[in-house]
Amino acid sequence: GQQVMQIPQYQHVQEGEDFTTYCNSSTTLSNIQWYKQRPGGHPVFLIQLVKSGEVKKQKRLTFQFGEAKKNSSLHITATQTTDVGTYFCAAKNTGGFKTIFGAGTRLFVKA
Amino acid sequence: SAVISQKPSRDICQRGTSLTIQCQVDSQVTMMFWYRQQPGQSLTLIATANQGSEATYESGFVIDKFPISRPNLTFSTLTVSNMSPEDSSIYLCSVLQGVNTEAFFGQGTRLTVV
Numbered sequence: 001g002q003q004v005m006q007i008p009q010y011q012h013v014q015e016g017e018d019f020t021t022y023c024n025s026s027t028t029l030s031n032i033q034w035y036k037q038r039p040g041g042h043p044v045f046l047i048q049l050v051k052s053g054e055v056k057k058q059k060r061l062t063f064q065f066g067e068a069k070k071n072s073s074l075h076i077t078a079t080q081t082t083d084v085g086t087y088f089c090a091a092k093n094t095g096g097f098k099t100i101f102g103a104g105t106r107l108f109v110k111a
Numbered sequence: 112s113a114v115i116s117q118k119p120s121r122d123i124c125q126r127g128t129s130l131t132i133q134c135q136v137d138s139q140v141t142m143m144f145w146y147r148q149q150p151g152q153s154l155t156l157i158a159t160a161n162q163g164s165e166a167t168y169e170s171g172f173v174i175d176k177f178p179i180s181r182p183n184l185t186f187s188t189l190t191v192s193n194m195s196p197e198d199s200s201i202y203l204c205s206v207l208q209g210v211n212t213e214a215f216f217g218q219g220t221r222l223t224v225v
Binding site: 030031033035041042043044045048088090092095096097098099100101102103104106 | 141142144151152153154156159203205207210211213214215216217218219
């Protein structure tokens with residue numbers, strides 16, 4: 001089945017520093033989704049990327065989808081304490097209805 | 112978007128007993144799913160809840176242990192049967208409104224088995 005590998009497992013940053021998490025697949029993905037889960041909360045959808053080489057921005061967050069559609073990244077510029085949580089990439093199975101999650105990257109931000 | 116009400120939010124249960132978790136959506140949805148998330152881990156798909164028929168289970172999960180019902184397009188239940196401490200986890204209901212769309216999640220049920 002579809003699998004996505006995500007690194008790093010966790011990262012500690014000082015507030016104001018940048019953060020990046022990476023997601024990789026051995027197969028071509030039809031799309032990639034990103035979710036954020038705050039401590040004690042449930043995953044919340046951030047964005048979906050569909051096109052090869054696509055780049056989308058949401059304020060300080062920049063999402064990229066690789067040219068081969070096998071990798072993706074989420075970059076946060078100038079982290080804030082509100083960015084704390086776990087960021088998951090997720091891929092759809094062949095039929096497009098199951099959501100398969102990466103391992104997640106847990107972000108810790110020190111004020 | 113979809114608003115999902117999941118209950119109970121948490122429970123502490125004795126080993127050997129069963130717990131049924133309910134998931135109610137505020138609108139009809141195409142697909143409903145159940146996930147398990149162990150502390151500090153990712154989400155693992157347990158099964159797809161099929162309306163009016165038996166659920167489709169992922170590898171490692173079986174109907175006898177995790178019976179699922181979905182009587183209509185807005186409601187589903189997951190039962191964790193004959194619980195052991197290894198079943199302690201967060202169980203999450205999730206819905207999709209269409210193929211290749213975003214997943215919406217309930218608040219989760221934090222289960223502790225003692």
